[in-house]
Amino acid sequence: MITRSMHNIFKSKQLNLVTKHPLPETVELFNVTQALSNPQWRTTMSSELTALMRHDTWELVPCSAFIKPVGCKWVSRVKRHPDGSIDRFKARFVAKGYNQRPGLDYTNTFSPVVKPATIRFILTIVVMHGWNL
Numbered sequence: 460m461i462t463r464s465m466h467n468i469f470k471s472k473q474l475n476l477v478t479k480h481p482l483p484e485t486v487e488l489f490n491v492t493q494a495l496s497n498p499q500w501r502t503t504m505s506s507e508l509t510a511l512m513r514h515d516t517w518e519l520v521p522c523s524a525f526i527k528p529v530g531c532k533w534v535s536r537v538k539r540h541p542d543g544s545i546d547r548f549k550a551r552f553v554a555k556g557y558n559q560r561p562g563l564d565y566t567n568t569f570s571p572v573v574k575p576a577t578i579r580f581i582l583t584i585v586v587m588h589g590w591n592l
Contacts, residue, residue, distance in 0.1 A: 491533055494535065494550070499548050500535065500548055500550065503535075503547075503548040503549065504533065504550045504552075507550050507551060507552055508552060527558070529554050529555060529558050529559055530554070530555040530558060531552060531553065531554050531555065532552075532553060532555060533550055533551070533552055533553075534550070534551045534552075534553055535548070535549065535550045535551075536548075536549045536550075537549075
């Protein structure tokens with residue numbers, strides 16, 4: 460089989476960029492220093508820390524000489540509407556989980572998240588069997 464590339468015949472690739480909406484200005488973060496200089500990010504980060512404190516998410520304990528403390532970092536995103544306009548700024552303060560060791564840095568894991576599809580499924584089974592809750 461003889462192909463075009465065997466005869467050094469190449470078709471140039473065209474790249475067409477067409478958007479219905481203009482591209483938004485960049486407000487993404489690269490580090491915490493940039494975030495603290497922006498009042499919108501500072502407010503978002505402050506509300507995240509307030510929520511963590513209010514829910515007693517962590518407990519500070521004295522660090523021994525043999526245990527290295529688990530680090531934390533900020534993860535930030537700009538949530539946008541379908542038209543590209545900014546919906547909200549989202550910042551999360553998370554532990555660097557790759558440094559944690561079970562039984563030493565944490566004992567339990569718990570995630571109180573339930574998908575709406577799961578609840579609908581359970582309620583459908585209850586209705587089908589005529590059970591009273």
